[in-house]
């Protein structure tokens with residue numbers, strides 16, 4: 001048996017440039033992985049079957065699971081006839097804007113590459129990842145990256161200055177597709193992606209907080225007022241910059257002082273079930 005960690009991501013920026021002819025949106029976004037992980041296990045089966053096991057009732061155990069789809073694609077492309085058993089110890093909240101499913105798919109590609117000793121490069125794994133979902137290529141390496149195109153064109157950039165990331169997810173799930181459907185590019189307050197890259201280069205913590213911006217936030221907040229309530233609680237507890245991640249509904253803040261991170265965590269714990277204090281991760 002072999003193990004892989006599948007970390008969650010947060011969006012530091014998310015800009016939508018336009019809707020494309022293929023139905024996807026052209027994006028410009030900065031994402032970073034954090035140390036909130038699903039723990040995955042992989043085992044070879046003698047017969048040609050893909051088995052997915054998870055105790056989390058929100059995680060599909062069939063072909064709808066992104067890890068299943070990654071295994072199916074990997075086996076087909078590599079001509080592997082043995083089966084595989086995939087265990088998912090789910091720690092990342094589901095349908096949260098934290099790319100949990102995408103990260104499980106990416107970890108499956110990395111894991112099967114080791115399990116079957118196929119020696120694919122990161123670039124080859126990213127090319128496979130793109131066939132599964134827009135966020136999956138980012139999750140192959142993680143770290144802090146600028147993602148363009150529909151999310152698959154990646155450039156590594158400077159990581160976050162050292163800080164805590166306090167994450168809170170209201171008890172609702174959001175469909176990414178439903179959020180993108182409501183995008184109106186003309187009505188948006190677009191992030192300054194270049195200014196965020198420069199703030200990261202300079203390791204300017206206040207600059208990073210000032211540039212946090214996600215054009216999908218007003219859309220999802222409009223559907224679920226709980227998100228605005230969590231943002232308000234974080235801000236009242238002294239959070240310097242608060243942002244929704246991805247299509248939501250998860251909200252996070254960046255904090256330098258441990259005592260402040262604890263204060264924000266405590267102010268939210270009674271209010272919503274999924275609250276975490278984590279750190280940003282470097283790329284693998």
Ligand SMILES: C[C@@](CO)(OP(=O)(O)O)[C@H](O)COP(=O)(O)OP(=O)(O)OC[C@H]1O[C@@H](n2ccc(N)nc2=O)[C@H](O)[C@@H]1O
Pocket residue numbers: 011014023024025026027096097098099102132133134135136149150151176177180245246247248
């Ligand atoms: C919003 C973001 C930000 O990181 O993440 P999440 O909130 O899902 O974590 C991503 O763009 C989500 O990526 P991902 O969840 O992989 O999306 P996909 O499975 O490829 O697409 C789901 C649906 O979202 C819409 N979609 C997705 C990506 C994109 N650039 N344009 C789109 O319009 C499409 O309607 C698509 O059918």
Ligand SMILES: Nc1ncnc2c1ncn2[C@@H]1O[C@H](COP(=O)(O)OP(=O)(O)O)[C@@H](O)[C@H]1O
Pocket residue numbers: 058059060064065066067088093094095096097098099100101102104105174176246247248
């Ligand atoms: N391995 C997986 N973990 C979680 N959700 C999954 C997985 N595979 C497929 N899904 C489905 O994908 C949807 C989006 O889940 P997730 O990837 O957690 O959210 P997001 O794209 O918002 O970050 C869920 O509704 C779930 O049914």
